[in-house]
Amino acid sequence: MRIGRTLSPAASPIYASDLIYGLKGLLSPRSALECFESDIKKKYGVLYCWLLSSGRAALCVILEALHRLKPERDTVVIPAYVCYSVPSAIIRAGLKIRLCDLDQNTLDYDYAELEKIIESDGGGNGRDKILAIIQVHLFGLVADTAPLKKLIGTHSEIAVIQDYAQALGAEKNGQLIGTEGDVNFFSLGRGKAYSTVEGGIVVTDRKDIADSIKAVLNTAARYTVFETFSLIAYALLLATFQHPLLFWLPKSLPFLKVGATIYDPGFEVKLMSGFQAGLARNWAVKINRFQHRRRANIERLDAALAALKLEKYSSRKNGLPFLIRYPVRLPDAGRSTKVLKDSEMAGLGMANTYPDTINHISELRGYFKGETYPNAEALVDKVVTLPIHPFVTRRDVMKIAALISKNIEACGRA
Numbered sequence: 001m002r003i004g005r006t007l008s009p010a011a012s013p014i015y016a017s018d019l020i021y022g023l024k025g026l027l028s029p030r031s032a033l034e035c036f037e038s039d040i041k042k043k044y045g046v047l048y049c050w051l052l053s054s055g056r057a058a059l060c061v062i063l064e065a066l067h068r069l070k071p072e073r074d075t076v077v078i079p080a081y082v083c084y085s086v087p088s089a090i091i092r093a094g095l096k097i098r099l100c101d102l103d104q105n106t107l108d109y110d111y112a113e114l115e116k117i118i119e120s121d122g123g124g125n126g127r128d129k130i131l132a133i134i135q136v137h138l139f140g141l142v143a144d145t146a147p148l149k150k151l152i153g154t155h156s157e158i159a160v161i162q163d164y165a166q167a168l169g170a171e172k173n174g175q176l177i178g179t180e181g182d183v184n185f186f187s188l189g190r191g192k193a194y195s196t197v198e199g200g201i202v203v204t205d206r207k208d209i210a211d212s213i214k215a216v217l218n219t220a221a222r223y224t225v226f227e228t229f230s231l232i233a234y235a236l237l238l239a240t241f242q243h244p245l246l247f248w249l250p251k252s253l254p255f256l257k258v259g260a261t262i263y264d265p266g267f268e269v270k271l272m273s274g275f276q277a278g279l280a281r282n283w284a285v286k287i288n289r290f291q292h293r294r295r296a297n298i299e300r301l302d303a304a305l306a307a308l309k310l311e312k313y314s315s316r317k318n319g320l321p322f323l324i325r326y327p328v329r330l331p332d333a334g335r336s337t338k339v340l341k342d343s344e345m346a347g348l349g350m351a352n353t354y355p356d357t358i359n360h361i362s363e364l365r366g367y368f369k370g371e372t373y374p375n376a377e378a379l380v381d382k383v384v385t386l387p388i389h390p391f392v393t394r395r396d397v398m399k400i401a402a403l404i405s406k407n408i409e410a411c412g413r414a
């Protein structure tokens with residue numbers, strides 16, 4: 001067990017002043033929620049917005065709403081390497097998962113594979129059964145939406161859901177990105193670009209989808225008093241223990257399962273509480289500040305790792321990206337295991353993000369007999385993310401880069 005300065009893999013600071021706004025939100029929930037909702041609508045220029053208890057709750061509501069509109073379709077296409085919340089939401093919505101392999105160089109879909117899936121009509125889960133395709137912007141790396149739009153082309157019955165869970169506030173060419181799907185969602189969970197402890201946002205311009213979402217949310221639950229107090233307690237813990245000087249403590253308590261990725265289709269779908277909406281006050285200003293710090297660290301890492309010729313996914317083609325974690329692809333599984341072990345000892349917050357591909361989640365294995373996703377599996381083995389959050393200092397970045405360099409050079413380059 002490590003005692004002393006320890007970085008978390010990702011973090012969005014919550015300050016005492018945020019907690020005060022949170023408590024104000026608790027006292028006048030309607031105005032806090034309306035204020036946050038109208039702010040999102042205005043900033044993103046969208047017609048419809050809903051605030052929910054988490055990103056997976058947002059996705060689940062979206063899926064139920066789409067399924068109401070097209071009950072004959074029940075299959076949702078997702079990348080084989082993604083946050084476990086995504087398959088959890090699909091199963092919770094009573095739908096089927098169809099996996100597609102990724103492109104190792106973009107972390108987006110392998111479009112040749114996706115085309116095969118869209119063009120196939122056999123096996124009971126082909127084109128006519130596809131309800132939606134989810135495009136994911138992993139680590140805040142904004143994926144190009146044009147290839148997917150082009151591929152869907154005439155199959156306009158298939159909805160595109162953009163998963164911007166890790167990309168709130170991300171921009172491309174100076175424009176906020178977040179509304180390119182038929183329907184889109186963000187997460188405000190711990191470790192995302194901006195956090196209200198937990199939370200999710202749905203945005204869309206499609207009236208038919210909006211009406212269906214309204215119908216789904218008609219019966220939605222709210223936070224109970226007990227749940228609200230748990231949220232407040234958790235916010236206090238985050239405000240205290242996310243800091244690198246104290247993070248070793250919660251990390252060393254195994255029952256807290258800090259950073260664990262779990263598959264759980266039994267999560268609750270609730271409307272956001274006034275407390276969370278209060279925590280979101282000034283989110284745009286705060287997220288700007290966080291991004292500034294994150295991007296300074298991205299630039300430092302880019303410079304420090306330049307000589308290693310690793311795939312860093314932070315190409316400057318469209319300007320510096322809005323990452324919340326900095327992914328690098330190491331040459332092989334052995335080295336990524338070694339890097340993670342060294343990082344653990346030194347408290348440097350490197351992580352392997354998702355423990356396995358979706359077809360290997362034990363509860364889901366029955367669905368994917370005999371299917372293999374070689375690129376997704378290679379990503380599980382080789383991709384390591386480096387922390388760049390606002391608590392990460394220049395000195396941390398130097399240590400992180402030195403650790404990566406040492407492990408790459410020691411074994412010779414592949």
Ligand SMILES: *Cc1c(COP(=O)(O)O)cnc(C)c1O
Binds near residue numbers: 054163
């Ligand atoms: C975090 C995340 C989600 C789910 O968001 P929660 O708020 O944690 O439920 C969905 N998709 C991706 C890609 C995520 O990273």
